[in-house]
Every structure is written in structure tokens, then in C-alpha cells.
Amino acid sequence: MTRTALVTGVSGHIGARVAIALAAGPEFDRVIGVDTAPPPPPSGEDGAVLGRTEFVRVALRGPDLVEVIRDADVDTVVHLSLVSGPGGGSGGRPAMKEHNVIGTMQLLAACQRSATVRRVVVRSTTAVYGSSPHAPAVFTEDTEPVEVSHHGYARDATEVETYVRGFARRRPDVTTTTLRFATLMGPRVDSPLTRYFSQPVLPTVLGFDPRLQFVHEDDAVEVLCRMARADHPGVFNVAGDGVLLLSQAVRRTGRPMVPMPSPAFRLVSGLARGARLVDFSPEQLALMSHGRAVDTAKLAAELGWRPKYSTAAAFDDFLRSRGGPGDLPRALVDWLADFVTGR
Numbered sequence: 366m367t368r369t370a371l372v373t374g375v376s377g378h379i380g381a382r383v384a385i386a387l388a389a390g391p392e393f394d395r396v397i398g399v400d401t402a403p404p405p406p407p408s409g410e411d412g413a414v415l416g417r418t419e420f421v422r423v424a425l426r427g428p429d430l431v432e433v434i435r436d437a438d439v440d441t442v443v444h445l446s447l448v449s450g451p452g453g454g455s456g457g458r459p460a461m462k463e464h465n466v467i468g469t470m471q472l473l474a475a476c477q478r479s480a481t482v483r484r485v486v487v488r489s490t491t492a493v494y495g496s497s498p499h500a501p502a503v504f505t506e507d508t509e510p511v512e513v514s515h516h517g518y519a520r521d522a523t524e525v526e527t528y529v530r531g532f533a534r535r536r537p538d539v540t541t542t543t544l545r546f547a548t549l550m551g552p553r554v555d556s557p558l559t560r561y562f563s564q565p566v567l568p569t570v571l572g573f574d575p576r577l578q579f580v581h582e583d584d585a586v587e588v589l590c591r592m593a594r595a596d597h598p599g600v601f602n603v604a605g606d607g608v609l610l611l612s613q614a615v616r617r618t619g620r621p622m623v624p625m626p627s628p629a630f631r632l633v634s635g636l637a638r639g640a641r642l643v644d645f646s647p648e649q650l651a652l653m654s655h656g657r658a659v660d661t662a663k664l665a666a667e668l669g670w671r672p673k674y675s676t677a678a679a680f681d682d683f684l685r686s687r688g689g690p691g692d693l694p695r696a697l698v699d700w701l702a703d704f705v706t707g708r
Contacts, residue, residue, distance in 0.1 A: 369395040370593060371439045372418070373425065373472065374446030376400040378553050379488075381415060382586045383443060383593070388417040392594045397437055399423045399430070400446065425468030431475045434482065441484040442476055443593050444469065447525065449490075449518040449556070450646065458517075465521035466528075473532040476539070486542045486592045487529050491578070491602060491659050492519035493545060496651040504659045506545070506600045517646040526600075533598075540596040544588065547604035547659060550679040551582030552686030557649055563687055567615050568633050571624040575656025576608040581674035581682060588664070588672075597667050602659040605676040611653070614680055627654065 370387050374380035375398030388396040398418045406414050423429045425446060433439070447465050469487075476482045494504045497512045514520045526543060533541040548558055561567065580603050588603055615622040625633070634650060665671050674682065 367394045369437050369439045370441040371397045372443045376402045376404045380445040383589045384418040385416040386590050438481045444487045466524045469525045484540045489545045490522045491545045491547050493523050496655040496657050514648050519648045540598045542592045543600045545602050547578040547580045550579035550683045568623045570630045570654045573654045574610050574612050576658050578604040579676045579679040580604050581679035584672035601664040602661050605672045605679050607676045
């Protein structure tokens with residue numbers, strides 16, 4: 366019997382890596398990567414970057430996806446196409462929501478109509494738990510969020526998980542896995558937090574020292590591949606062992622930390638967003654105040670495996686990949702210095 370996997374979001378770094386890894390292994394005869402555009406080749410290189418993966422240009426919201434799943438007799442779907450920010454393209458937040466939520470609905474509808482799909486793996490985020498002063502010290506998979514996000518990526522992920530649960534009820538014969546990832550970290554990860562930690566001056570919220578958790582990109586790829594290759598139904602938190610306080614992370618960077626009142630921090634974040642350096646969403650601003658930590662015992666018990674990188678080790682590997690200070694505008698650096706000294 367021919368086994369075929371379909372991976373969405375292969376224009377992204379993690380999606381491309383997962384597709385390449387699955388195509389290189391013996392578990393699948395074919396791996397099909399779908400996205401609206403192929404992944405860009407590494408700097409200075411030309412040609413395909415997906416190995417044996419067959420790339421198909423298709424939008425999740427279009428009708429062609431049903432035909433791809435049907436014609437290829439896809440039995441395993443790995444959905445990695447959620448985007449965490451509007452980006453610089455047209456459409457902004459409405460387009461992001463349509464891609465994340467409506468796109469996932471269309472994908473699940475295609476899987477529901479398929480006679481061959483037997484396994485669905487969906488990437489989600491620990492942001493569904495929120496960040497709040499009333500939150501528990503550690504979230505387990507069964508913990509209800511104290512404050513539900515009403516905007517952004519966290520809101521989209523919450524809606525996506527609702528549709529995934531509905532799909533699992535309608536198709537109990539399909540193994541459905543949801544992976545809630547902590548913030549990705551690593552040499553090739555580009556996110557608001559990696560850009561934040563790359564700046565020469567790191568503003569923080571006065572009076573708060575949030576706990577942060579990271580998962581290394583290598584471990585993220587590994588756990589996604591493990592879930593795609595065998596049946597592991599349920600919802601699982603994914604994070605490196607341990608936590609880092611924001612102050613500890615800042616000390617590791619060797620950059621100066623500038624504590625400031627919450628309104629000033631939001632102002633600076635807005636200036637950085639305007640300069641297209643760091644785009645902190647409201648839920649990320651809450652994370653920088655209250656932090657978040659999750660328990661990963663369920664994942665370890667299910668797979669008999671733990672991430673290679675702890676939270677601290679993932680962050681250190683990211684730092685080793687970065688050179689000098691980032692490119693925060695000189696005027697903004699001077700403004701921060703004047704703010705702290707009261708001049």
C-alpha cells in the first residue's frame with residue numbers, strides 16, 4: 366500500500382524542514398508539500414529546496430485542495446500553515462484570519478470528505494492559554510485559559526482547535542493530533558521575540574519579570590515528524606525543559622535592559638512596529654508582562670522522548686547564531702536612554 370503525506374505551509378522554514386524529513390524517511394512513499402508559493406532557496410542558491418517532496422501551488426481556501434488529497438490518496442495530513450502575524454502584505458489582520466481560520470476549515474472539510482485520510486496533525490500554540498496575572502503557575506493540556514484572547518494569533522488558534530475537535534468527533538476513525546508549541550527559537554527562526562532579543566537595547570515592563578519557555582526548531586521538526594509517522598491522538602504541549610526569566614534571557618544577550626512603565630513599553634513597541642523591527646501583538650505584550658509556562662509530561666509519556674534542547678539551551682543556540690547588536694534606530698536608542706535617566 367502506498368503511503369502519502371501532505372504537508373501544508375511548506376513555504377515556511379518549519380514546514381519545509383518537516384516535508385524534507387518525511388520525504389527522506391521510509392515511512393512515506395510520497396510527500397506532497399502545498400502552499401501559495403514555494404520556499405525561497407537559501408541565500409545565494411538556486412533550484413528546489415524540498416528534496417523529494419512534490420510541491421503543489423494551492424491555496425487552502427480554494428477548491429483545488431480537495432482534488433490534491435483525492436487524486437494522491439493522501440492518508441496523513443500535517444497542517445503547518447498557520448501564520449502568527451499579518452506580515453507586510455496586503456489584507457492585514459482580516460487576511461491573516463481568513464488564512465488561518467477559514468483555510469483550516471476548508472482543509473478539514475477536504476479531509477472529512479476523503480476516504481483515505483487516516484491521520485491529521487495540526488500545529489497550534491501555547492498562546493491559546495493566554496498570559497494573565499491570574500493564570501496558574503503551569504498550564505496542562507486540560508487547563509482552561511483564565512483569559513481568552515479576542516484578537517490575533519491566539520484567537521485564531523483557539524478557533525482552529527475548536528474546528529479540529531469538531532472534525533475529530535465527526536471522523537473518529539481518523540487519528541487527530543494537536544500540538545501546542547511554545548515560542549520557537551533557533552538559528553533560523555524569525556519571529557517578534559527573536560527580533561526583540563536581537564536589538565541593542567531591550568525594554569522591559571517595570572515591575573515584571575515573566576517566565577518564558579522556548580522550543581528549539583530542531584525539536585519542533587522532530588516532534589512533528591514523530592506525530593506524522595505514528596498514531597498519537599490528543600492534545601500535547603511542546604516546550605523545552607525549564608523556563609527562563611526575561612531578566613535571565615536579557616543577561617544572556619549581553620545587551621542593556623531598560624525597565625519602563627507599561628504605557629511607555631507599549632509606546633516603544635509601537636515605535637518599533639512602525640520601523641518594522643518588532644511587531645508585538647497584544648497577546649505578545651501580555652506575555653512580556655505575565656509570561657507563561659506549560660507542562661510537557663503528557664508528551665514525554667506518549668512518545669518516550671524529551672526535547673534535545675532545554676528552554677535555556679534553545680535560547681543559547683539562537684544567540685550563537687546572531688552577531689552584534691541589532692539595528693534599532695539611533696534616535697530610539699537615545700530616547701530610551703533619556704527616558705531612563707529622566708532627562
